[in-house]
Amino acid sequence: MVIIPATTGQMGVLPGHVPTIAELKPGVLSVHEGNETKKYFLSSGFAFIHANSVADIIVVEAVQVDHIDPSLVQKGLAEFTQKLSSATTDLEKAEAQIGVDVHSALNSALTG
Amino acid sequence: MASNAAVPFWRAAGMTYITYSNICANLVRNCLKEPHKTEAINREKVHFSISKWEGGKPQRPSLFDLIHLKHELGWENCSLNVIME
Numbered sequence: 053m054v055i056i057p058a059t060t061g062q063m064g065v066l067p068g069h070v071p072t073i074a075e076l077k078p079g080v081l082s083v084h085e086g087n088e089t090k091k092y093f094l095s096s097g098f099a100f101i102h103a104n105s106v107a108d109i110i111v112v113e114a115v116q117v118d119h120i121d122p123s124l125v126q127k128g129l130a131e132f133t134q135k136l137s138s139a140t141t142d143l144e145k146a147e148a149q150i151g152v153d154v155h156s157a158l159n160s161a162l163t164g
Numbered sequence: 165m166a167s168n169a170a171v172p173f174w175r176a177a178g179m180t181y182i183t184y185s186n187i188c189a190n191l192v193r194n195c196l197k198e199p200h201k202t203e204a205i206n207r208e209k210v211h212f213s214i215s216k217w218e219g220g221k222p223q224r225p226s227l228f229d230l231i232h233l234k235h236e237l238g239w240e241n242c243s244l245n246v247i248m249e
Contacts, residue, residue: 072238078188097188112189113204121197128195144179154191 054107056099058156067105074099078157080117080164081109091117093161095154113138117161125162129155 055065066068083090097111103131132151139145174184193204212233215222228236 078192089241093192096185103233112185113192115196115204118194119200121195121201128191133190142177143179144216146174146179147187149173150187151191154188155195158192158195 054109055082056107056109057081057094058099062104063099065101066101069101069105069107071103072101074101076109076111078154080161081114082105085141091115091161093120094157120158120162122162125155125158129159 054065056065056074057077058074059077060074063074066127068105076094076099078096079094080093081094083092093112093116094109094111095113099110102108125151128151132155136145136148136152139148172184175181179187193201193208196204210229212228213225214228214233214236215225217223232246
């Protein structure tokens, strides 16, 4: 089973899942194989769930959760929270919002 | 199952999905521990090698990054899209 971070919420996918396409948000993908669970942080992307019990997960960046540096996450979160309050244009606001979203997701990946 | 948000905030600000997802990926790379961070950032670098042909033979190649490549070719005003795997 895999649990994927879809924009609509966490999505558990077991063999025989109904075919679907899901947009992913920055968050944790967990892969459950027997008693083992592997966790990866995904930057964003798409998941394609096929009718034949195959799921493709397409992302730009996928990293192991234990490769994330907690101090850099805290630093980034503070930096982009500050940028969000001082942003003037729509583009600056959006860039700052993405920064806050990604670092918040990284933070909850480490704490949760 | 469809998202309730008609348009995501980054789209409303004029970003494309490629721009959005590359920003996300860059932020993730910058939060990695070493040596994974350097490895991930270096993986994203793109260099171009150009050789001039003289007398039917290629001359010593020069290496350029994207900005210097445009300068070398006189393409300063062009936009160059590089598609990577």
